[in-house]
Amino acid sequence: MRxxxxxxxxxxxxxxxxxFLHEASVSHYAPDLxxxxxxxxxxxxxxxxxxxxxxxxxLLKDGFALSSPVGLHMEIAAxxxxxxxxxxxxxxxxxxxxxxxxxxxxxxxASLLELLLSLVFDRTFGxxxxxxxxxxxxxxPQALATAPFAPLVFWLLDKLDALTTRKxxxxxxxx
Amino acid sequence: xxxxxxxxxxALVIFAALALPLFLLYVHGRSPRRxxxxxxxxxxxxxxxxxAASRIxxxxxxxxxxxxxxxxxKEQALACEDKSRILAGEALQTRTYExxxxxxxxxxxxxxxxxxxxxxxxxxxxxxxxxxARVVRIELDVGSRDGLREGMPVVMREGLVxxxxxxxxxxxxxxxxxxARSSVNVKVAGKGVTGTxxxxxxxxxxxxxxLYLHKAEGLAVGDEIVTSGHDKVFPPGITVGxxxxxxxxxxxxxxxxxxxxxxxxxxxxxxxVVVGQRTDxxxxxxxxxxxTGTPRxxxxxxxxx
Numbered sequence: 001m002r003x004x005x006x007x008x009x010x011x012x013x014x015x016x017x018x019x020f021l022h023e024a025s026v027s028h029y030a031p032d033l034x035x036x037x038x039x040x041x042x043x044x045x046x047x048x049x050x051x052x053x054x055x056x057x058x059l060l061k062d063g064f065a066l067s068s069p070v071g072l073h074m075e076i077a078a079x080x081x082x083x084x085x086x087x088x089x090x091x092x093x094x095x096x097x098x099x100x101x102x103x104x105x106x107x108x109x110a111s112l113l114e115l116l117l118s119l120v121f122d123r124t125f126g127x128x129x130x131x132x133x134x135x136x137x138x139x140x141p142q143a144l145a146t147a148p149f150a151p152l153v154f155w156l157l158d159k160l161d162a163l164t165t166r167k168x169x170x171x172x173x174x175x
Numbered sequence: 176x177x178x179x180x181x182x183x184x185x186a187l188v189i190f191a192a193l194a195l196p197l198f199l200l201y202v203h204g205r206s207p208r209r210x211x212x213x214x215x216x217x218x219x220x221x222x223x224x225x226x227a228a229s230r231i232x233x234x235x236x237x238x239x240x241x242x243x244x245x246x247x248x249k250e251q252a253l254a255c256e257d258k259s260r261i262l263a264g265e266a267l268q269t270r271t272y273e274x275x276x277x278x279x280x281x282x283x284x285x286x287x288x289x290x291x292x293x294x295x296x297x298x299x300x301x302x303x304x305x306x307x308a309r310v311v312r313i314e315l316d317v318g319s320r321d322g323l324r325e326g327m328p329v330v331m332r333e334g335l336v337x338x339x340x341x342x343x344x345x346x347x348x349x350x351x352x353x354x355a356r357s358s359v360n361v362k363v364a365g366k367g368v369t370g371t372x373x374x375x376x377x378x379x380x381x382x383x384x385x386l387y388l389h390k391a392e393g394l395a396v397g398d399e400i401v402t403s404g405h406d407k408v409f410p411p412g413i414t415v416g417x418x419x420x421x422x423x424x425x426x427x428x429x430x431x432x433x434x435x436x437x438x439x440x441x442x443x444x445x446x447x448v449v450v451g452q453r454t455d456x457x458x459x460x461x462x463x464x465x466x467t468g469t470p471r472x473x474x475x476x477x478x479x480x
Contacts, residue, residue: 011224019229047185051192058196063217064225070213071199078192121197121204 002164003045003053009160010037010057013153014064031146032107034061036153038077039106042084043093044161054081068114069122076110076117083109096151103150107143111135278445285332285447292410293451294330295321297347299443309381310440311351313337317448318345326408328449334414334437335359335402336446347448352415353381353436360406361385361415364399372400372415372434381436383416386429396421400434410452 013033021030038054045053058077062070084106093099115135118125125131180187203211282296301314317323319342329336329349337357340350350357357374363385370387385400398418404411419433 012228015221015224015228016232018225019232048188051188055192055196059217060221063221069200069203070211070217071196071201071203074196075193075200078196082189082192117200121200123204 002161003049005160005164006037006041006053006157007056007060009156010034010053011060013037014060018064030142031149032110032142033146033149033153034058034073034077035080035106035110035146036103036150037157038080039084039103039150040154040157042081043088044157047085050085051078051081054078068118072114072117072122076113079113080106080110099150099154100147104143104147107146108139111139111142275444281332282445282447285330289410289412291453292330292447292449293453294447294449295323297446297448299446300346302443310443311354312340313349313351313440313443313446315347315349315446315448316345318343318347320344322450323347323448328409328413329446330413330449331438331443331446333439334416335409336438336440336443338408339448349446351440352438353383353440357383359409359415360403361400362403363394363418364401366393366398368394369403369405370429381440382419383434383436385418385432385434386426387432388429390423390430394418394421394432399437410449 010033017030017033034057038057041050041053041057044050054077055074058074059070061073061077062068065073087102091102093102115132118135119132199213203214286292286294295317297315297317299313300316302310303312303314304310313336315329323339323342325339325342327339329338335352337349337351337354339347341348351374352359352372353374355374357372359372360369361372362369368387370385372383372385374383396418400415400417402409402411402413402415414437416434416436419435421432424431
């Protein structure tokens with residue numbers, strides 16, 4: 001139930017993200033909301049179910065971002081989940097500040113991984129409008145755009161958790 | 176085998192989770208132009224959702240931009256309203272100046288017509304108004320310091336206003352020609368009928384009556400009544416009023432006709448006080464040439480004696 005809720009919320013975030021940013025005329029540096037969801041899942045969920053949710057979120061993101069080959073965001077989500085899953089046992093996140101910092105690093109890591117995977121697997125990479133330069137140039141702005149949304153996504157997921165698991169709505173990460 | 180799987184479950188999950196996307200990536204990256212089953216399924220799931228989200232966001236965005244437009248329009252309307260108020264004020268001021276200019280031109284024209292009269296221009300600074308909104312008395316901004324004395328005629332281009340009733344240092348009070356206490360020697364212009372014009376104006380009317388001795392023939396409504404000059408107070412030839420009705424009534428020895436004044440006492444703003452009459456036409460002519468002054472506070476004598 002919780003996993004379905006998280007998937008549904010991730011799906012809605014992905015569906016609304018693109019038109020919202022387009023309407024707000026800031027579509028160039030879109031925050032990676034799916035990555036924030038994966039980060040949350042990695043910090044709060046078990047390995048098998050969490051990995052399943054992360055893979056499906058990555059697949060959905062591949063569906064929404066049709067310019068990249070299917071599997072690219074799945075792989076990024078899987079790696080991001082694994083890293084955050086490992087971090088969840090060693091890192092004590094408190095408050096929105098550290099959370100934003102972590103989200104920023106994850107976003108930059110995701111951009112580097114996207115660049116690497118695209119170079120290896122995508123035969124058309126660099127032929128069209130996108131390319132290594134675009135990813136490298138937009139890496140930091142995208143990380144800066146993602147960071148402020150992480151507390152918001154975490155807050156939403158905390159509320160969802162409270163609904164689906166009937167636990168208290170207080171967040172471990174937002175203080 | 177099962178035990179082995181249980182022991183390495185986590186590693187197997189991780190391996191599968193990393194390998195599956197890589198496989199998909201390999202397949203789709205190799206032939207990106209061909210739409211696969213996975214891509215078709217993804218499009219079927221994501222496209223309607225994105226379309227609906229797009230419509231919702233557009234509606235909200237449209238509503239918001241409409242709201243912003245309304246706010247902008249409101250601000251612009253307020254700015255226009257302020258500007259309009261300022262312009263209306265300026266227009267009113269300009270209209271006031273135009274009217275004043277017109278009145279002063281009229282006074283100047285009168286001065287040119289009547290070069291035989293020595294006058295002081297004055298502003299009306301006060302009006303006593305009856306409960307029927309009729310002016311019963313006016314006050315001028317010139318007085319004895321300017322050479323005014325009681326009884327001096329007060330005129331404007333339209334005709335006789337009245338006479339100075341009381342005078343002090345810088346102010347004078349005028350008794351109107353329609354005041355019940357007022358009496359002026361007059362004649363009907365071009366008809367040879369002479370008589371006395373007495374004010375009958377009460378608080379609610381501007382009227383006067385013409386009293387004369389002999390029953391007159393040939394009078395008509397609208398005939399002009401002018402000062403005769405016989406009383407040595409009012410200079411001759413100044414319009415006083417017009418015959419209002421021909422219902423001649425006998426009052427003792429006199430016959431009586433109703434007269435309406437030539438001047439609208441409600442709108443008087445500037446007047447001329449006749450302080451003397453010139454007898455030498457040459458002097459009168461010279462003075463008249465320089466008589467272009469307008470009334471001002473404290474008054475100004477136009478021309479020399």
